[in-house]
Amino acid sequence: MNPRLTLATARRVLLQLRADHRTLVLMIAVPCVLLGLLAWIFNGTPVFDSVGAPFLGVFPFVVMFVITSVATLRERSSGTLERLLSTPLGKGDFLGGYALAFGLLAVVQALVATGFAIWVCGLDVAGPGSLLVVVAVVDAVLGTATGLFVSAFARTEFQAVQFMPAFVLPQFLLCGLLVPRNGLPRVLELVSDVLPLSYAVDAMRTLTSQVDAAGDVGRDVAIVAAFAVGAIALGSLTLRRRTP
Amino acid sequence: MTSDESPAVVVDDLHVVRGSREVLPGISLSVPRGQVVGLLGPNGGGKTTLLRSIVGVQIIAGGTVTVLGEPAGSPSLRSRVGYVTQEASVYADLTVRANLNYFAALVGAPRADVDRVIEVVDLGAEADSRVDRLSGGQRSRVSLGAALVGSPELLVLDEPTVGLDPVLRRDLWALFRGLASEGTTLLVSSHVMDEATRCDRLLLLREGRLLADDSPDGLLARTGAPDAEQAFFALIETEGAA
Numbered sequence: 001m002n003p004r005l006t007l008a009t010a011r012r013v014l015l016q017l018r019a020d021h022r023t024l025v026l027m028i029a030v031p032c033v034l035l036g037l038l039a040w041i042f043n044g045t046p047v048f049d050s051v052g053a054p055f056l057g058v059f060p061f062v063v064m065f066v067i068t069s070v071a072t073l074r075e076r077s078s079g080t081l082e083r084l085l086s087t088p089l090g091k092g093d094f095l096g097g098y099a100l101a102f103g104l105l106a107v108v109q110a111l112v113a114t115g116f117a118i119w120v121c122g123l124d125v126a127g128p129g130s131l132l133v134v135v136a137v138v139d140a141v142l143g144t145a146t147g148l149f150v151s152a153f154a155r156t157e158f159q160a161v162q163f164m165p166a167f168v169l170p171q172f173l174l175c176g177l178l179v180p181r182n183g184l185p186r187v188l189e190l191v192s193d194v195l196p197l198s199y200a201v202d203a204m205r206t207l208t209s210q211v212d213a214a215g216d217v218g219r220d221v222a223i224v225a226a227f228a229v230g231a232i233a234l235g236s237l238t239l240r241r242r243t244p
Numbered sequence: 245m246t247s248d249e250s251p252a253v254v255v256d257d258l259h260v261v262r263g264s265r266e267v268l269p270g271i272s273l274s275v276p277r278g279q280v281v282g283l284l285g286p287n288g289g290g291k292t293t294l295l296r297s298i299v300g301v302q303i304i305a306g307g308t309v310t311v312l313g314e315p316a317g318s319p320s321l322r323s324r325v326g327y328v329t330q331e332a333s334v335y336a337d338l339t340v341r342a343n344l345n346y347f348a349a350l351v352g353a354p355r356a357d358v359d360r361v362i363e364v365v366d367l368g369a370e371a372d373s374r375v376d377r378l379s380g381g382q383r384s385r386v387s388l389g390a391a392l393v394g395s396p397e398l399l400v401l402d403e404p405t406v407g408l409d410p411v412l413r414r415d416l417w418a419l420f421r422g423l424a425s426e427g428t429t430l431l432v433s434s435h436v437m438d439e440a441t442r443c444d445r446l447l448l449l450r451e452g453r454l455l456a457d458d459s460p461d462g463l464l465a466r467t468g469a470p471d472a473e474q475a476f477f478a479l480i481e482t483e484g485a486a
Contacts, residue, residue, distance in 0.1 A: 008349035012338070019337050019374065079333030083390075086299050087350040088322045242303045242317065244262055 001092035009089065009097025010104075013071070017105065027067065027105065031059040031113040032120075039121035052123040053204040054177050056113060056132060060106055060140035061197060062168055068102055068147030069160045076151070082243070091236040099144050099232060106140030107133075127207035131217055135207065138224050139200045145231035146196075152238030171197035176205070196227035250313060252277045252398050252429035253298055258307035260293050267293045268452045270307065275431055275445075280424045282443035283433040284472070290452040291433040292330065295400050298431065299327040312397055323351040326391030330402045332383040336376035340367050340386050343375060344393055353394035364419065365389040381408045388416075392423075399423065401432045405439065417442045440472035448476055455479045 017024060038055055042048040075081045084094060114132045117123040125132065150167060154160035174184065174192040181192050181202075192198045203220035206213045253275035260268040267290045275281045283291050296302035297309050300317020309316035312324055334343045344358045362371050365385040370378055375386055388404060401420075405413045417439070420430050424444070432443070440446050441460055448455040448463075456463055456479055460472065469475035 005350060008346060012335070012342070012346040015342050016335060016337050078336075079329050079331050080335060082301055083327065083329065083333045084350070086301050086322060086325070086327050087347070088319070088352070089350050242301055244303050 001090055001096060002088075005089050005093040006096040006100065009093055010100040013098055013101035014104070016071075017101070023067070027063055028109055028112050030063065031056075031109060032116040034059060035113060035117050035121055035123075039117075039123070048121065049124050050205075050208055051177065052117055052121065053125050053132060053208045054175075054201045056110075056117055056123075056136055057139045057200045057204040058172065058175070058177070058197065059113065060109055060136050061143040061200060062164070063109070064102055064106060064140045064143030065147040065150075065168060066161065066164050068098065068144045069151040069154065069163060070157055072098065072148055072151035073154050073157055073160045081239070085239065085241045091239045094239065095148055095232050095236055098148060099141060099228075102144040103137065103141050106137050106144070110136035110140060125208050126211045127213035127217070131207055131213065132204070135200065135203045135217065135221060135224075138221050138228070139197075142196055142200065142224050142228040142231070145228040145235070149231040149235040149238070152235065168197075171195045174198065175201040177201060196224050199223040199227075250277070251275055252312060253431065254308075254310040255294070255298070256308045256310075258294070258297060258309060259305040260290075260297060260302060261305045262293065266305075266452065268297070271449075271452065271454055272307075273447055273454055273457055275429060277429050278424055278427050279444035280420050280430045280432060280442070281445045281447060282440055283431060283447045283449060284437060284440055284476070285435065285449035285455075287435055289449045291435075291449055292402055294449065295327075295402050295431065295433060299325060299400050301327075323394060324397045326394075326396035326399045328388050328391045328399070328401045328404055330406065332375075332380075332387035334375055334383070334386050334390055337374060339372050339374055340378075340389070341371045343386055344389055347390040348393040351394035351396075357393050357395070361389045361392045364392060366415070381412050384408070385416075395428070397428065399428055399430045401430065403433055403435070405434060405436070413439075437473035437476060438471070446472070448479065450480065455483065 035052065035055065038052065039048045110133045114129060114136060118129055146167065150163045151160055154163060174188055174195060175197045181189055181198060184192060199220040203217045206216045251274040255271060255273050258268050258271050259266065283294065285291055293302060297304055298311060298316055300321065311321055314321055341358065344361055348355065348358050362368055365388055367382060367385055370382060375383055384404065391399060405416055420432065424430055443460060445459055446463055447457050458466065463472065463475050467475040467478040469478050
């Protein structure tokens with residue numbers, strides 16, 4: 001990897017996003033609208049305080065997953081990827097550039113969504129609000145990393161979009177939001193143990209209920225980050241300089 | 245280092261299989277330095293596969309491809325060889341300048357080189373327009389420009405003139421000649437035979453096999469044909485008779 005090439009790629013991806021105002025607005029506004037809706041549904045009950053934070057972790061994961069998988073697929077189908085891989089650009093630079101650009105955007109998204117949840121929707125969590133942002137950003141990077149990996153298996157944009165329910169919904173069902181993970185049937189609990197979103201939601205739940213949460217949250221964040229690194233490493237294996 | 249007298253590209257007994265079909269069943273050729281070499285032949289004859297093998301993005305089944313003295317696809321060649329695919333492979337949602345800036349960064353070319361290339365491909369007035377707002381001809385010149393930044397020693401161009409109007413085609417060939425006079429080697433594919441006369445050397449490719457590797461004049465003299473297209477037909481017939 002070459003930091004100069006990674007940064008040039010991140011810069012280029014950000015320039016492309018800057019030109020696409022509607023996507024930017026959707027990325028920032030949709031999580032806020034959904035959180036607002038959630039707070040409204042549970043108006044007058046304590047439920048929002050317990051599920052608000054976990055949802056704050058799920059939204060950036062989903063949004064970044066979809067955006068990244070489509071963006072990378074576009075790169076593959078437009079011929080630009082083949083062209084890039086005939087230049088000195090390394091695979092790590094390509095993936096790192098995307099992860100960096102979307103990661104930066106995730107920071108903005110997480111800051112806005114967390115601020116909105118706390119100040120507008122009145123989300124009350126025991127742990128520090130700054131940790132909410134950290135967990136949300138790591139979740140977004142996980143979404144980016146998984147999206148990069150999955151896009152290698154999609155031939156068309158229709159398929160890429162279908163990977164969202166295929167990859168994301170099962171994780172959502174098993175992550176402990178609907179039924180606590182230790183209340184799941186044993187087999188499903190074991191499955192949920194190897195899904196990254198489970199740890200993302202665990203971290204958020206810990207933040208919801210514990211004042212001194214840094215230790216447990218740190219461990220969960222490290223696990224989510226390890227999944228993200230693993231997905232990027234697997235993704236780089238799917239990029240080939242030579243093709244049939 | 246090799247001397248400048250050695251060929252820019254040497255292909256020796258290259259076999260390429262795509263799917264169940266042997267697209268290139270053992271082809272050998274060389275491309276001299278500082279010349280414009282035309283790779284001509286009908287569609288589906290293996291031109292793109294041959295170019296991809298020279299750039300080093302094609303999985304090959306056998307043989308060797310040596311480019312600028314090194315095996316094709318070597319890391320050190322990645323900034324010395326420029327490749328322009330048939331489709332304009334640039335970012336449609338970026339401006340011309342943003343595209344060229346990015347490709348310049350990848351090959352380590354200075355920013356000033358981008359201004360030079362924008363002039364060379366005659367897109368000065370469109371430099372700050374998004375590529376998806378440009379015409380097809382302008383778009384393919386952006387794609388060409390992306391390969392020109394950093395002044396590669398070898399340019400591999402796949403059908404760069406397809407779909408362009410006659411004036412643009414003339415201008416592009418003038419540009420290719422200018423690049424060659426400065427020492428760049430160009431390998432240009434085309435299925436339009438009348439472009440043959442603009443090349444220093446011709447490679448005629450049909451069904452994965454080389455029908456001719458000659459200068460335009462040599463080709464006409466050998467076949468007695470009045471133009472390249474007739475020469476091509478004559479070669480097919482002699483081959484069929486043999």
